Amino acid sequence: MSASPYVVETKGLTKRFGPRVAVDGVDLRIPAGSAFGYLGPNGAGKTTLIRMLLGLTSVSGGEVSVLGHSMPRESALALARVGAIVEEPRFHRYLTGRENMEIVAAAREPDAHRRIEGALARVGLTKRADEKVRAYSLGMRQRLGVARALLGDPELLILDEPMNGLDPAGIEEFRFMIRGLVDEGRTVVLSSHLLDEVEKTCDAIAIVDQGRVVVQGSIDELTGEASTVLVATGDDARALGLLVALGPEPVEAGLRVRVDGSTTAASINRRLVEAGLEVHRLEPERVSLERRFLDITSRLEAAA
């Protein structure tokens, strides 16, 4: 394990394609031993950043460190402990799943060959491993891609849209597998547009838009403290008048009231009860990752 608390650190990481800036001065820190979500709309530069982390494409500016090793200078040292799926996992379709594993194991250390069976078992492909990959469904290819990424016994797994093509049961299975990998002390970086899945699976996230990381932190910090509460009383019209200073917003089943440091759910409750109102509902409204994501990206869109 690397000594740094971060398995990936970038400083001012930039990638230009001619005049177009695909990744624009990204400073990213991915904590060790976590599931980290990397979110952004299509074309935001997610895959380009992943490709730079893995040394698949050159860097136009800035610095990258993976597992404490500078990339691309020390790529052999860093990538020996990294497993990755970039975009759709690709295989020689005329070879079997097991043969495809052997091809990549041959490029890794000798122990990688001994991990083939375990990796196939882990993704549930043991029985289909001797079939040609051309007969695999997309979901099976995704699982084989994960198995292949595990051949190096990685400290860091980078999975680009790994849940594409999986059915709901497969997605749930995948989520458990990722959590299992994190429980083993590995770090999993998940690039995905499935916000709900990222919220359920990851500990921390970064949201990227137009090549820039616009926010990063733990899921709790970003979805964070509820900023509104839903209130339902015996007389919502009267409650509206009592709470008018807080800018209440009538909703289907009562009122949505904004809270901050000086106004809390408890203080709202006290005010309503003291006014003789029956409080039927007082529910802190947690901001979903989806809401937060859309707030951020739409705000940026409006500013552009």
Add this chain to the structure above:
Amino acid sequence: MTAYAPSISFPGPRLVRAEVLKLRKRRGLVVTTAVLTVGATLILYTILAAVHASDASKHGPAGGVANLGYGMLLISLLGGVAAILAGVLAGSGDLGAGVFRELVVTGRSRRALFNARIPGGLAFVLPFVAGAYAITAVVSVVAAGSLAAPSVGLLVSSGVWMLLTIAFWYAVALGVASLLGSSTTALGILLAFKLALAPVLVGITSLGVGREAIPGVGLDRLAPHAVQHHAVQGVVTPMSVAAAVATLVLTVVVALALGSWRTQSRDA
């Protein structure tokens, strides 16, 4: 967890075996290579034996030195095509399938990935050529009849020349395909050059010593003297052995260097 870092450029036997696996599991390539080498040789000698059997006074035996040379010509032409096919697939197969990226993210040196293709592809294609040549050599001795059978020395030197010819075309194809990254383009260019352009250029005597620089021409010069006029397509360009060796080595080195450079520099 491991901290293994395979940073060396030397590919190692596992990586070479993986290259052989990738080629020998391509059914179309295996069938084509077998047909172009062993199959074509069997057909040639079957025909020669049949016509000799039908009218021995008009058609000579299937063996002998001259027919050894014709067998070598067939293998060098068709085996050369098979070598080009194998070289092109070895050079661009990973890239075409999108697997090159998966190999790069292992951290293995790209130079090692490229270098593994050299022995890997040769280990695939040379046994077919050796098999075809073995048939040629055996028939040239056993079926010599009234003709002089080739000496052991001639058989050995012819075999070495045969393998050298195939290895040359494999290496050139590997380098060109790795450079271009497209199997279709590389195959088209190489076959057009080997089968059409090179023979035409060699025939243009006004090119003078410039013909010595044509890739592959040196191979004709190095063919064993006793079979040279049978084993070579068209005329043998007059040049010294040293010049022939130098142009062949230079061609292979340049092709492989370009292929290696592109493998290391391209976006995966």
